[in-house]
Amino acid sequence: MATTTWAPTSTPATRRRWTFLVSDARRVDLPDGRFDQVLIFGLLHHLPDADVRVVLSEAHRLLVPGGRILAIEDIPAISKLNLIGHLIHNIENGEYIRPPGEYRRLYTEKTTVEREEVLQSGICDYYAAVMVK
């Protein structure tokens, strides 16, 4: 399903059209090289390696040469004292929460990781990586 709407902060002078497309990330019905950047947030930790490869391959296809993917994904809670973080990951259905190295291994099969960072939010911890096509 695709729908076109207006950015909520737009004014008549700055108004730009935004299109929101609801789609399976493994198969996005848009032409190659359509985007400069792709954001993947909190998706890959729900997917097995085979599907992660398909999603990354699709993101790669949609990017222009030199385009970038920013992926921010849950990692196991770093601190043993972060009881809420451990609890959330036990009850939340992130069946494929990986340590950073496992995400990096998947990412570098098809892209170069330009920058990476572990983010400790206080509850959930994340691995953020910028990949370049």
Ligand SMILES: C[S@@+](CC[C@H](N)C(=O)[O-])C[C@H]1O[C@@H](n2cnc3c(N)ncnc32)[C@H](O)[C@@H]1O
């Ligand atoms: C943890 S939520 C994160 C949602 C959002 N990115 C956020 O940060 O609020 C994971 C989302 O991934 C979606 N999802 C799972 N498999 C998907 C797929 N193959 N294609 C697109 N979305 C998918 C689920 O429907 C769910 O909304």
